[in-house]
Structure formats: C-alpha cells, structure tokens
Amino acid sequence: MHIIHVQIHVKPEAVEGFKTATRANAQASLKESGVVRFDFVQQQDDPTRFVLIEVYRTVDDQAKHKQTAHYTTWSESVAPMMAEPRSSAKYIDLFPEEAGW
C-alpha cells in the first residue's frame, strides 16, 4: 500500500465548511478503484486540526486521484480555509495484511 497522512490546520471560522467539503471529497475518493481507505479525523483537543489518512494500492493510484474532478473541487474550495500550509508524509503498510485495509 502507498499511504499518505495529511496534516491540516484550518481557520476557526472554517471548521464546519471544511468538514462538509472534505466529507464529500472522501466519499467520492473512496469510489476510485485505487483508493482502499480515505479516513478523515478531527483532533480532540484542537478542533481546527485534522488528518486525512489516504490509503492507495499504488503510487500511480495517488496520481490518478489528483486528476479527478472531486479532488480539484475540494482543493480549490478549501484553499482559503487553511490557517497554514498542509503537510504530509508517505508510509508503507506493515500491519494488517493486505486484506485488512
């Protein structure tokens, strides 16, 4: 698996709008054949901070995701909501086995 964790910090007034836009993107992304998971979580002690946990089968599947209309729509709509630039790190899976993702 090719896994991306995206750390996101939004402006306080943008929290609800960001949640709506990102849920819509996650639902559409999960329908892509190369997307295994697209989890979206909110930090308990700071509701302006979020993480996207994107699990792709291959590196190429991430590239395909960035070419979708729903990614473009999301990226453009959330750009003005950011309190600071997004950061991300790439991972490989160690557990569970492939069928468990």
Place this chain on the structure above:
Amino acid sequence: MHIIHVQIHVKPEAVEGFKTATRANAQASLKESGVVRFDFVQQQDDPTRFVLIEVYRTVDDQAKHKQTAHYTTWSESVAPMMAEPRSSAKYIDLFPEEAGW
C-alpha cells in the same frame, strides 16, 4: 470512535526488532473487543519513523488496552529502542461512517 495516532522514532539498529515486536502487539490488540483497527505503518523517506493508528470504540477501551499483557510486553520491549520519546494525538472520526472502520 476514539482514535490515537502515535508517532514513533526508533534507533536505526532497532528497526527490525521494533517491527517484529509491534506486529505481534498489533495482532493481539486487534483481538480485543474494543479495538476496531490497529494499523502500523513505516515512513517511506525515513525507515526509523513509524505511526500506530489505534481506533477504539470508546475511551474506556483504550484504558483496557493498556491493561493487557501484550501491551505491557510491547511497551517494555520497545522502550530501549526509542530514539526519542513517543508522541501522540487523539482524534474523533468524521469519515467513514461507523461501519466503515
């Protein structure tokens, strides 16, 4: 869901031992009734860095996890492997729906 992301940085010589110990802990943890996921990933550009993505049904289920023998065994065995103290953050789930975790 009550979700914990644990950021872990180990000494270079401890990478393989850490992977073995943590896979064993993840397998045992996933059998706990309150543990929904226990994902273990390794950073692509720095193989000494890992993340545990622990998904519990409730806060109490995390407390129960910390009382298990496999948690104690893991915690004690990996303590000397750390390059720096572990850090963690707590999250709530926004997507997918409960059945998707």
